[in-house]
Every structure is written in C-alpha cells, then in structure tokens.
Amino acid sequence: MDALAAIRDVFFQECEEQLAELESGLLAMEGGDTDPETINAVFRAVHSIKGGAGAFSLEALIRFAHVFETALDEMRSGRLAPSSDVLKTMLRAADVLADLVRAARVDEDGQHPHAATLAEELKAMSGAAGEADETEEDWGDFEFQPMAAAMDAPEAPAGPTGFVVTFKPRADLYAKANEAALLLRELGRLGAVEVELDAHDVPPLHEMDPEAAYLAWTITVTGDADEAAIREVFEWVDGDCELNIQAIGGEAEGDDGAEAAFDLSALLARVQGDAPAEAAPEPEAPIAAAFEPIPEPPVVAAPVVAAAPAPLAPPAAANEPSPDGQAGGGARKAEAAAGATIRVDLDRVDRLIDLVGELVINQAVLAQRVMEAGLARASAVAMGLDELEQLTREIQDSVMAIRAQPVKSVFQRMPRLVREVAAMTGKPVRLVTEGEGTEVDKTVIERLADPLTHMIRNAIDHGLESPEKRAAAGKPAEGVVRLSAAHRSGRIVIEVADDGGGINRERVKSIAIEKGLISAEATLSDEEIDNLIFMPGFSTASEVSDISGRGVGMDVVRRSIQALGGRITITSRPGKGSIFTMSLPLTLAVLDGMVVSVQGQTLVAPITAIVETLQPKASDVHSLGGHARVISIRGGFVPLIDVGMALGYRREPLPATQGVALLIEGEGGARAALLCDAIQGQRQVVIKSLEANYRQVPGVAAATILGDGRVALILDIDTIVAVSRGEMRKAG
Amino acid sequence: MPAASSIPCLVVDDQQTIRSLVRTGLQQLGFRTIHEAADGEDGLRHMLSRPVQLVISDYNMPKLDGLGLLRAIRSHPPIQKTAFIMLTGRADKELVQRAVQFGVNNYLVKPFTVGTLKEKIEAIFGALT
DSSP: OHHHHHHHHHHHHHHHHHHHHHHHHHHHHHTTOOOHHHHHHHHHHHHHHHHHHHHTTOHHHHHHHHHHHHHHHHHHTTSSOOOHHHHHHHHHHHHHHHHHHHHHHTTOOOOOTTHHHHHHHHHHHHGGGGTOOOOGGGGOOOOOOOHHHHHTSOOOSSOOSEEEEEEEEOHHHHHTTOOHHHHHHHHHTTSEEEEEEEOTTOOOGGGOOTTSOOOEEEEEEESSOOHHHHHHHTGGGGGGEEEEEEEEOOSOGGGOHHHHHHHHHHHHHHHHTOOOSSOOOOOOHHHHHHHSOOOSOOOOOOOOBTTBOOOOOOGGGGSOOOTTSSHHHHHHHHHHHHTOOOOOOHHHHHHHHHHHHHHHHHHHHHHHHHHHTTOOTTSHHHHHHHHHHHHHHHHHHHHHHHHEEETHHHHTTHHHHHHHHHHHHTOOEEEEEEOTTOEEEHHHHHHHHHHHHHHHHHIIIIISOOHHHHHHTTOOSSEEEEEEEEEETTEEEEEEEEOSOOOOHHHHHHHHHHTTSSOTTOOOOHHHHHHGGGSTTOOOOSSOOTTTOSSOOHHHHHHHHHHTTOEEEEEEETTTEEEEEEEEESOSSEEEEEEEEETTEEEEEEGGGEEEEEOOOGGGEEEOSTTOEEEEETTEEEEEEEHHHHTTSOSSOOOGGGSEEEEEEOGGGOEEEEEESEEEEEEEEEOBOHHHHSOOOTTEEEEEEOTTSOEEEEEOHHHHHHHHHHHHHHHO | OOOGGGOOEEEEOSOHHHHHHHHHHHHHTTOOOEEEESSHHHHHHHHHHSOOSEEEEESSOSSSOHHHHHHHHHTSGGGTTOEEEEEESSOOHHHHHHHHHTTOOEEEESSOOHHHHHHHHHHHHOSOO
C-alpha cells in the first residue's frame, strides 16, 4: 500500500495549500473583494478537500466539508449574501476544517468540539439546499454518447497530419528474429517521429526472464505518411505484438504552427464564451511548435535486444531537440508550463548545500595555494580562479535559494490566531501583514512560528488597550497589529507592531525592582527599561492570563530568536504603541563570525552574541582569587573568561591588558567578557558540524574551514559562560 | 476487446491527489500511457500536441473547467472523437445532464473504486484485456 500512502501524503500537502487559499479568499472577501473567481477558488478549495477525503474515507472531514461546501455553493450562486457575519462564520468554519484535516493526518478522524455547532450554523445559512442530498440512484438513465456514434461523426475536412502508434512486442516477435529497433527505424523513414519508451513492465533484475518482452513504445509519426504505409511496417509482426494506430491532426493545413496556435485560443474563446472581436492570431510558441513537423531524421531509441532491455532511457532521451532547437524546445516548454514546480526531498537539497559549502572552501584553499606558488595575479591561472570564485558564490546563492521560502507559510497562520485571541480578550483587532513574499531559509521559517505566535498574542493581550481605553484616548475601537517582513542588508527583518498604549515604563521598572532584576537606585534609559521585558521571569500581567501563558514571556522569545542567530529589540512610544523588531540570518548554513586568535589557535565567535569589544585596562580587572576575574564595564561587573584557559590551550591566564575582550550576551541575557589574544577580523563562515565529523566538544558549537584550509572552531558561547560561572561560584 | 495498454489517456484534475489516484487505478487496469494535466486549458494544450484516446477529467477546475474542456474537444475535429469521462465531486444530476448534452461518454463520482473505474471505461470501449 506504499503507493496509496504516498498519495495520502500528497493529499495532506495539498490540503494545506487549499486551506491557505480558503482562508485568504475569505479574508479577501471580508475586505470587499467581489471577484467571482475568488468565491470560486474558495469553493474549489473546500470541494477538493472533500473530494480527496472521500478517497481516504475520512468521515468526519467529509461530513463537515460537505456542509461547508453546500453553504459556499449557496454563496457562489448568489442565494447567500457574503455579509460580514456570514464571512465570520465561514472563517471559523475554515479553522475547524483545518483542525479536522490536521486530526485526520494523524489518524484522529474523530470529533471536533466546534464542528457540530458550526455545521448547524452553516446548514442554517444554506437553508433547504443543505437538506436533500442526491444519490446517483435517483437519476434514472442517461443517454451517454456511445463511442460508435462518435466514430460516425463527420470526417475532418482535411486528412490526418499524423498517427500515434502504440507498439508492444510480444516475446514471439523477438523469437522470430524480428527486431523492434529496426521497426522503429523503418517508421522513421515515413516522416518525423517522436518515440516514447514505456518501460513500466520491466521487472526487477532477479525476476527478469531473458526470453520475455517487457518494453512498449508510443510513436508519434507526423508528415504525409498514410495509415497503410505504417501498417506495412508492421506487416511481418502483426500477430506478435499489440499494435494500435490512431490518426491525429486534420484541419491544420500546410502544417502552419501559427494556425494551430490560433486554434487553441479560438477554441478557448469559443468554449469560454468570450470570443474577442479580433481572435488574436498571436502565435503561442509552445503550441505552434507542437504542430511543426520535426525536420530532423528520426531519433530512435538505442537498439534494444530482447534479452537485455537494459537501457531504460527516460522518455525525454528519445525526444532529442532538433538542431534549430525550436521544435523540441517548444514542446518541452509546454511541458514545463504544465509542471512549474517539483517536490524534492529536503535531504537531497541539504546534501547539495553541504557539497557546495565544501566547494566554497576548496576553492578558497586552491586560491591560497596558487598565491603561495608565486603565480602573478594577472596570470591566466589566477584569473581563471577569480572567475571560478565568482561562479562558486553564485552557485552557493542559488543553492541557498532552493531552501528559501516565502515567510507567507508562517504569516498565514496568524490571522486565525488573531481571531482567537481577539475573541478571548474581547478586543477587536485587525491584522495587517506586509512582505509575505520575503524569502528566508526553511528552517528559519519553521522555527519562527513559535516566537511569532507568542509575540502576536502578547501584542494583543498586553500591547492593545481595551476598547473603552482606546475610545477615551481618541483611538478607533479596533486595534491594529502589523506583521511585516523585509530584507535588509543581507538579513531578514520581521516586525510586530501594535498601535496600543506602548510600554508602561513606570510599571515595568517597579516590577523589575520588585522581582530583584534591577536595583532600586539603578538609573536606566527608556530603551533599557523597555528591554527589561526580555529578562527571564519578567511578566507584567498582574494575573497570568490564559493567552500570554505562564510567565514564559519575552525571554523565551528572545532565546529562540538568538538560537537562530538573530536579535530582537523593542522600540516603544507611550500612547502610540510598540514595535518588536527581529533581525535574522537568511540561512543557518553560514554564520557571521568574529575571527580571533587564542594561543596560536584561530577561533570564531558568532557576531550575534557579541555586544561590544574592548581593550581591558588593568584598573578595571579585579581578581576573585584563583584564576577567576571580573571586569568592570561602566560601573557593572561581568566575569572575565580567558578563552585559552576555558578550552585548555594554556594553563596560566593571559594578563588582561595583553588581550582583547569580547563582551558577549548569552542565554537569558547573561553577560561575560571573553578574553582573546587578538581579533583577526570579521567574516562569513560555512558551518560544519563537529559532532558529525569528530565528536561533541564542550565549549565548541561547530567548526569551519578558513580560506587557508585550516580548521577553526566556532565557540559555543552559552556553554563557556555557564561553565565559567560554575567555576567562579566554586572559587567565590 | 481493446488492450488497456494500447489506450493512451489523459487525466485532468487540479488536485494532484486525484490525478495520482486515477493514475493508480488506470495502472491497475493495465493502462500504460497516462498523461496528466492540471486544468482544462493545460489538458487541451496537451491534447493538441499529443492526442490520446481517453480523457478522464474533473469538472471543477480553474481556468477552463471540465465542461469547457469537453466542449473544446467536441468542437475540434482532430480530437473530437476522444472518449471523455467526467469526474464529479458529488452526485450532481444537473451537471451530468449538461455534460451529456455536450457529448460526454460517461461520468465517475468521487470517491470511486477501481471496479467502478473499470466499469465506466468498459462501457465505452468494451471489455478490456
């Protein structure tokens, strides 16, 4: 049942697409979209889900989709007006449908708490239409067009322009020393041919009978060959094969491609009922090409011996483009239009990304070697290498782009969330999204869903005021939450903005003091106060509400953003609202790093963790006994960690004044200063898993290979800080 | 008694799920040359370049629906004799009536079994081998 399981997967994938279409269509209608194609698309989405669900007997899903579809059909036919209330119910129904789909996916085709009530509401909308459910039995008999009648239809004015020959030799054919390849070649003499091999019947090698025949061919012969001539080719093998010859073409006299193109648009115009005054004779390339006889000598599949039907060339191989590249290319274009996307296993893409990473490194190593060999920059080798570098970068970008996806997939989950939170808090909210097409790595997108959910909840629950307060402040009752994405200097920036009251700084500060997060005397800038909400354990809601959770506030959000190599900041204006800004890398395969040297080793620290770099002054460094030291930075103390000691490169600590300190901020906002010997520079590095290639090393997150071919370790800031803190506590 | 393997066919549906299901059913019945198209326009374009003997098409599709495709096929002599089976999402008598007017050869209500698929095809072509 593997095939069915695979189709089931496809079904659920398609369901997600259809659910998205359903929701965006309903939202568009809510926003005043009256295009009939919108309601059609909405109807089709539910209809398709029902159709697919039927094939897999997902009863709960079928039942609900059916009621929903009926209501949508009423709306489509104009009997049910798409009022705001109706659309609101439909949106809720869409949410239930989404839940049912997801439940069915994990084999829980059971009850949904709201399905029954919503189904009733939908039925009430549909009126009588929802009642009677036709079955085929009620129909009586239809007079279907019998094939014979069709055959008697008047002949096409012109003769056929070609024939489609399906040819499946039986074993006897080969036994009588006939040769399929020769017959195909013979056919090729009659006109232009296109040969498609059908190798479906070929069994696995160990089951293969050397005497049996497994292959079949579909040959399209165009030109002025007549059927008799084609039959003649097969005259000697007639009884030993399955042969079918069907005429094609007809009217297209003179084989004019443009005329054939005219055919399609005219045909379409005719059946779609909007024949333009000037039936545009604009030749549509793919169709035109399809009718053009291929002026090339026939291309026949490689000679095939019955006993060894080995070369299972894909059909396209037998369909070589003609030298002018027109005919074949055109047909291929038509095919490309039919399937503009392919689904690829993610593992394959990741493997490719990995290999390209290797290529980048290799290329850099090679460049270094060429320089070392003393070749001039202007030498042909060096110039060629420059071009190679350019190409490699382009390949890298293109490969990364395969993994890139528009943020739409996560943004589109938010309208539902907003509806639910709005209903729970009783605050009317409008969600505005911008930049849904902005692309970023798939993994980043997947891990964005949780923090975004949290932030949007937060924006509605804490950011927006109650309708009464808003009225008092002269604002419209409906609050606005704006979710936007944009590319900015090689990163993606996502903002969640609300037009609420802004951060109540007095209150935030008093809570922070109360919880011991800051001292009562501390003087903080507005910005510093705003950022207190990212402190672990900070929660301003006096009663922990149902919506924003159990005090797992913004610190969790910040941690998940940092885990993605991102940063989050807040800007707030009293009375006007707050803006949370997240800046994330476009991919997780490369990292912006600060390259430093420690005891002759080259190490990389992630830039996102670094707050600032400084040259320690002797007067700022204080010893706590043992090797533990702290450094004073603008009045506060942070631990000074000697990276060389932490990683075991040296036994005696480096005098602080001889090194450079990186002030870093790790998990939960813990700060520390990492002491290194020197800073080499800042660069993008390709991340290589150390665990996969060696083993896990505490304090090391991953590795990379530098341009000179040397391996450099990427520091795991959080572990280094945590370990050093533990040691410091022991020492203190 | 035509051999299923000698009948090239085209499956037209905007849902890949349904296309795959029909394809699987056809394969079980011995069909070998099975093409797919995602909507009526796509299907028509396909038929003009590569005619088939049997079209199994959904009704409700974007761009050009199943009825439109059927009408286009019946009005274009080179392909007008192609057998046409309409897939419908629900038992919609009115739709089948209209399809009959346009010369549909049979219809198939989703969900369907391989048995029904066979029955409908055999009603057109006679018993399959």
